Amino acid sequence: MSQSTQLAITGAAGQIGYQLAFRIASGQLLGYGQPLTLRLIEIAPAMKALRGVAMELADCAFESLREVITTERLEEGFRGAEYVFLVGAKPRGPGMERSDLLTENARIFSRQGQALNEQADDRAKVLVVGNPANTNALLAASNAPDMNPRNFSAMTRLDHNRACAQLAARTGHHARSVERMIIWGNHSATQYPDLSQALVDGRTATALVDEEWARGEFLTTVQQRGASVIQARGTSSAASAASAAIDHMRDWAHGTRDGDWVSMAVPSDGSYGAPEGVYFSYPVRCADGAWEIVQGLELDEFSRDKIRITGDELVAERSAASQLDL
Amino acid sequence: MSQSTQLAITGAAGQIGYQLAFRIASGQLLGYGQPLTLRLIEIAPAMKALRGVAMELADCAFESLREVITTERLEEGFRGAEYVFLVGAKPRGPGMERSDLLTENARIFSRQGQALNEQADDRAKVLVVGNPANTNALLAASNAPDMNPRNFSAMTRLDHNRACAQLAARTGHHARSVERMIIWGNHSATQYPDLSQALVDGRTATALVDEEWARGEFLTTVQQRGASVIQARGTSSAASAASAAIDHMRDWAHGTRDGDWVSMAVPSDGSYGAPEGVYFSYPVRCADGAWEIVQGLELDEFSRDKIRITGDELVAERSAASQLDL
Numbered sequence: 001m002s003q004s005t006q007l008a009i010t011g012a013a014g015q016i017g018y019q020l021a022f023r024i025a026s027g028q029l030l031g032y033g034q035p036l037t038l039r040l041i042e043i044a045p046a047m048k049a050l051r052g053v054a055m056e057l058a059d060c061a062f063e064s065l066r067e068v069i070t071t072e073r074l075e076e077g078f079r080g081a082e083y084v085f086l087v088g089a090k091p092r093g094p095g096m097e098r099s100d101l102l103t104e105n106a107r108i109f110s111r112q113g114q115a116l117n118e119q120a121d122d123r124a125k126v127l128v129v130g131n132p133a134n135t136n137a138l139l140a141a142s143n144a145p146d147m148n149p150r151n152f153s154a155m156t157r158l159d160h161n162r163a164c165a166q167l168a169a170r171t172g173h174h175a176r177s178v179e180r181m182i183i184w185g186n187h188s189a190t191q192y193p194d195l196s197q198a199l200v201d202g203r204t205a206t207a208l209v210d211e212e213w214a215r216g217e218f219l220t221t222v223q224q225r226g227a228s229v230i231q232a233r234g235t236s237s238a239a240s241a242a243s244a245a246i247d248h249m250r251d252w253a254h255g256t257r258d259g260d261w262v263s264m265a266v267p268s269d270g271s272y273g274a275p276e277g278v279y280f281s282y283p284v285r286c287a288d289g290a291w292e293i294v295q296g297l298e299l300d301e302f303s304r305d306k307i308r309i310t311g312d313e314l315v316a317e318r319s320a321a322s323q324l325d326l
Numbered sequence: 327m328s329q330s331t332q333l334a335i336t337g338a339a340g341q342i343g344y345q346l347a348f349r350i351a352s353g354q355l356l357g358y359g360q361p362l363t364l365r366l367i368e369i370a371p372a373m374k375a376l377r378g379v380a381m382e383l384a385d386c387a388f389e390s391l392r393e394v395i396t397t398e399r400l401e402e403g404f405r406g407a408e409y410v411f412l413v414g415a416k417p418r419g420p421g422m423e424r425s426d427l428l429t430e431n432a433r434i435f436s437r438q439g440q441a442l443n444e445q446a447d448d449r450a451k452v453l454v455v456g457n458p459a460n461t462n463a464l465l466a467a468s469n470a471p472d473m474n475p476r477n478f479s480a481m482t483r484l485d486h487n488r489a490c491a492q493l494a495a496r497t498g499h500h501a502r503s504v505e506r507m508i509i510w511g512n513h514s515a516t517q518y519p520d521l522s523q524a525l526v527d528g529r530t531a532t533a534l535v536d537e538e539w540a541r542g543e544f545l546t547t548v549q550q551r552g553a554s555v556i557q558a559r560g561t562s563s564a565a566s567a568a569s570a571a572i573d574h575m576r577d578w579a580h581g582t583r584d585g586d587w588v589s590m591a592v593p594s595d596g597s598y599g600a601p602e603g604v605y606f607s608y609p610v611r612c613a614d615g616a617w618e619i620v621q622g623l624e625l626d627e628f629s630r631d632k633i634r635i636t637g638d639e640l641v642a643e644r645s646a647a648s649q650l651d652l
Contacts, residue, residue, distance in 0.1 A: 013559075018564075018565060019345070019348065019565075021565075022345065022349075022565040022568075022569065023348075023349070023352070026349070026354060026569065028352060028354070048558055049558060049559050049560060051558050052555050052557075052558030052559030052560075053559065053565075055551070055554065055555050055558060056555060056559075056563055056564075056565050056566035057565075057566075058491045058495070058501070059484065059487055059488045059491055059551065059555075059563070059566040059570075060487060060565070060566050060569040060570070061487040061490050061491055061494075061501035061502060061504075062501075062569075063502050066500070158385065161385055161386060161387040162385045164387050165384045165385055165387055168387075169384070174392070175384070175387035175388075176387060176389050178387075225381070225385065228381065229378050229381050229382060229385075231378075232374055232375060232377050232378030232381060233339075233375050233378030233379065233382075234375060234378075237382055237385070238344075238382075239344060239345075239347075239348040239379075239382050239383075239386070240382035240383075240385040240386050243348065243352065243386040243388075244385075244386070
């Protein structure tokens, strides 16, 4: 038996975690032959539910699953972890300001960064799903000085997949026939879903849809998709978020499709005029377990404006977080 | 593109359905290359949530998924269906007698049988998950005179997987190293999880565990596992039930492992002294899309007693259902 890969998930008893743990345990991230250990982390009030999740995982008799560890201690949860999904976050409660949300989560993700620095595998890939995801990723990475900041990322893949699905539906194609979609910036309402570089079944998307739709309905539909799902289901996107998390991690680890790219929020080097240092969603290509920002794309004024707006928001979030006494 | 396989799921916006739809759409039942259409069925009050599920399915950009149909009309939902998961059922509410439960569900599953008879593919494989699953399967099959009753089955695979996991944990092995487990009878508290034929890593299970455990704690742990999960999670088994449903259908369609068998509730031919005609869980081997009851196993007095008890319950359920004015 080859060695068991260690995967950690925070918020593992939550709605996204409940989808993610089973999809991973069933072999969908690493492949069916690869033994794996799930290290499931929750806060104290959810530990009982988490033990129920572990019971159900055992009851699936999954071939790949070797062990399930349930813990509220980050140190135990992150020990030796090679893939880390930071899903758990404090949600925005009634009467809570956005700044309160930032503060609460800044504390959580800073502590998680410290624990990862101490316990995780040196080359661990860390994906932040919990919101505000980009700034949470920044705080986690900043608190893990021995780890490469490039090993942290935040998820915009759900937005990316949603954008592909919208363009596919508009043009009468399958979502997988859409390539070179881009989500720029923050995983928030300021995100910029950009189809200006996209291909649909090999054809230029901008020749297939009109500019008014691309800059209007397409944009707002993708930006507000999460709210639309909540409105329909009565609860937020869980299965699609878990699916996007698997897509993100799998492509990061195993490489993006030839000729295509994906969107990931990664530490900005200032490419395309984005502010440096924040975790900014870019088009990236992955190979051999590493990502690189796709360079040399031509952007028009509309796109540069949108990138500036979402970049400004990320700078403001970073600034607010830096003033916190964590 | 090869033709899209048609799969129908009732109760598709419920907890099990929400897990099942995404696992199937991701390619885990039919294989990643096989295009598929999901036909998702719900009752009127859940149609809004179901449309949210369909939005999330689109947002996953799954390679295999060609189309998602959402409907409250059985006729539309079952049209051309080749794989049918009857998951939705009326749950037992406060103050409701077991007989009320039987009546409500007898109506639902009889109507579904009629609609399947009219609309589904002639060779459709129908799996009943909704409780009381065995008798629901009987009623659905009885109302589908043009379909072979052998194409209907009820799920005891979750119990089977749970039993494998318990025996594996007891003996320090992986659940997949357990073979020849049996769940006999009704998917209810009278079910008989039987390890007397089981092998663990090729060795006779009865030589590895003592009889007291096999007939005591093992039995009650498996029988009461559902309640234990509810106690921990605060809600019933969903991910593990969906996973078992995929296991059941996959093994039925693609065959059981060489030398092994699985548990499925199928129309009884009286084998092992079980009452004829009811849907009774047996050890079955599957090949070429068909199942056969494993014959020639030697059973002791203890096992024959347990089989009689669970068989009596199924006869009583059938008798109660036959007196209903549906």
